[in-house]
Amino acid sequence: VDSAFLEQIEAIVGPQGLVTDPIEAQSYLADWRGAYSGVARLIVRPSNTEQVSAVMTLCARAGIAVVPQGGNTGLCGGSIPDSSGDQVVMSLTRMNRVIEVDPLNDTITVEAGVVLQRIQDVALEVNRFFPLSLGAQGSCTVGGNLATNAGGTAVLRYGNMRELTLGIEVVLPDGRIWNGLRGLRKDNTGYDLKQLFIGAEGTLGIITAAVLRLYPQPKAVATAWVAIPSTHAAIDLIRLVQSQCGDRLTGFELMSRVSVEFVAQHIPGCKDVFANAYPWYVLMELSDTRADTNLSEMLEQSLAQAFETGHVLDAVVAASKAQVNALWALREGISEAQNHEGPSLKHDISIAVTQIPDFIATVGQRLAQIVPDLRLVTYGHVGDGNLHYNVSKPIELDSDRFKARADELTEAIYQTTAEFNGSISAEHGLGVAKRDAARRYKAPLELELMQQLKRAIDPNGLMNPGKVL
Numbered sequence: 417v418d419s420a421f422l423e424q425i426e427a428i429v430g431p432q433g434l435v436t437d438p439i440e441a442q443s444y445l446a447d448w449r450g451a452y453s454g455v456a457r458l459i460v461r462p463s464n465t466e467q468v469s470a471v472m473t474l475c476a477r478a479g480i481a482v483v484p485q486g487g488n489t490g491l492c493g494g495s496i497p498d499s500s501g502d503q504v505v506m507s508l509t510r511m512n513r514v515i516e517v518d519p520l521n522d523t524i525t526v527e528a529g530v531v532l533q534r535i536q537d538v539a540l541e542v543n544r545f546f547p548l549s550l551g552a553q554g555s556c557t558v559g560g561n562l563a564t565n566a567g568g569t570a571v572l573r574y575g576n577m578r579e580l581t582l583g584i585e586v587v588l589p590d591g592r593i594w595n596g597l598r599g600l601r602k603d604n605t606g607y608d609l610k611q612l613f614i615g616a617e618g619t620l621g622i623i624t625a626a627v628l629r630l631y632p633q634p635k636a637v638a639t640a641w642v643a644i645p646s647t648h649a650a651i652d653l654i655r656l657v658q659s660q661c662g663d664r665l666t667g668f669e670l671m672s673r674v675s676v677e678f679v680a681q682h683i684p685g686c687k688d689v690f691a692n693a694y695p696w697y698v699l700m701e702l703s704d705t706r707a708d709t710n711l712s713e714m715l716e717q718s719l720a721q722a723f724e725t726g727h728v729l730d731a732v733v734a735a736s737k738a739q740v741n742a743l744w745a746l747r748e749g750i751s752e753a754q755n756h757e758g759p760s761l762k763h764d765i766s767i768a769v770t771q772i773p774d775f776i777a778t779v780g781q782r783l784a785q786i787v788p789d790l791r792l793v794t795y796g797h798v799g800d801g802n803l804h805y806n807v808s809k810p811i812e813l814d815s816d817r818f819k820a821r822a823d824e825l826t827e828a829i830y831q832t833t834a835e836f837n838g839s840i841s842a843e844h845g846l847g848v849a850k851r852d853a854a855r856r857y858k859a860p861l862e863l864e865l866m867q868q869l870k871r872a873i874d875p876n877g878l879m880n881p882g883k884v885l
């Protein structure tokens with residue numbers, strides 16, 4: 417590293433604001449799956465917005481690109497620098513202050529490096545609820561949640577990160593600070609600029625803080641693990657439970673048999689629920705703000721009705737908090753468990769809920785013609801039409817041979833997704849993983865407008881270059 421540049425950065429952030437130990441540096445330069453890795457000119461960890469601004473100003477003047485990073489739990493390589501060694505990684509994890517909690521306005525204002533689970537905990541302390549919920553919540557940050565417009569398991573009832581956000585503060589690529597920390601439900605004063613930065617994966621600016629929405633705390637919860645015969649049954653079951661329980665239905669997750677087998681095999685403490693094996697499973701959750709609502713009974717009645725019509729083959733409603741946790745662990749363990757089964761391809765797609773069964777049947781047939789005996793780790797937030805259509809290599813097939821067919825498999829999945837009018841990234845973003853595919857599947861006009869926005873805000877292309885676009 418150019419020593420004058422290093423000294424200037426150190427003068428801004430102090431010695432604690434730099435990661436110099438090569439072993440510690442590794443965790444900022446590669447993702448947890450080992451799918452992406454890079455080299456950085458420097459890893460900088462500012463502790464407040466002014467420091468972010470000063471570092472960005474300096475980098476802009478020197479023409480140096482910056483890669484923002486939060487908890488580094490993303491799945492598309494967006495937070496990892498390229499291999500040039502020219503880029504600066506800016507980690508926001510030292511900016512972890514909760515700035516204000518306002519239970520009457522139902523808002524919480526936090527710095528970008530606050531870990532998601534802490535926001536949930538702080539909300540509970542004031543008898544409120546922050547709904548964003550996902551497997552990485554113990555280490556992902558609100559900055560990363562915003563930059564990827566994260567989804568997770570409660571979108572069905574509460575929406576994505578976009579819907580949970582009222583205001584943000586951003587440092588622009590040239591170092592200027594935009595303070596948009598307004599906790600307003602209504603604000604029609606022109607373009608809604610925060611929406612540009614939410615979901616931009618760090619390509620337009622550094623998000624340094626946000627005002628988020630809080631909700632009344634659910635006081636009654638009922639959770640069921642349900643075996644079903646087909647994906648058609650899953651769709652009928654959502655509609656049945658929604659018509660009977662309304663928006664008390666807060667989670668509806670689908671899992672293929674293979675997904676559950678992988679978790680039972682690889683995640684310590686997780687075991688299959690039923691003695692028999694079934695083709696598909698659903699994890700369902702109802703919640704209500706009234707503690708005296710008998711949700712278990714409500715859920716059991718809906719399930720009994722679905723059992724009569726053959727939509728449900730077996731079901732258990734959790735009887736204790738420990739059982740609730742065990743059921744969620746079975747679902748949330750899939751991502752990690754699949755990692756133990758050799759190379760896999762991740763596809764985070766969405767289509768209209770009603771089309772899910774046809775999609776799964778069609779794409780399954782097409783893939784079998786390319787590579788037989790794939791292990792289809794199909795699961796996801798099916799209540800939102802979001803499938804993690806992940807593919808693990810056949811047991812008998814050599815890893816390199818599987819990887820050689822990867823592009824063909826992915827193309828078949830994306831092509832089918834396009835035929836069903838779906839999206840090739842529902843909640844994980846594009847990063848580097850899906851950047852080139854997006855070029856093929858988004859309309860040219862959409863891509864042109866995105867390029868124009870990028871040029872308007874980051875004319876020198878220094879914000880997380882090579883990601884998204």
Ligand code: FAD
Binds near residue numbers: 495549563883
């Ligand atoms: P990082 O991984 O560090 O970064 C992600 C992207 O955001 C990068 O492009 C980075 O440059 C950018 N970025 C980070 N911070 C900032 C900032 N302050 N300003 C500007 N840009 C920034 N996602 C879902 O949507 N739903 C799920 O259910 C879900 N489950 C997951 C389960 C597991 C086990 C794991 C490992 C991941 C899961 N994810 C899920 C992926 C998800 O995107 C992340 O967990 C999370 O939202 C990313 O936060 P992070 O702080 O780790 O961001």
Ligand code: 2HG
Binds near residue numbers: 748750797806
């Ligand atoms: C989930 O829903 C996450 O578990 C991770 O979005 C998906 O690892 C994946 O493919």
Ligand code: ZN
Binds near residue numbers: 568796797804843
């Ligand atoms: Zn997911």
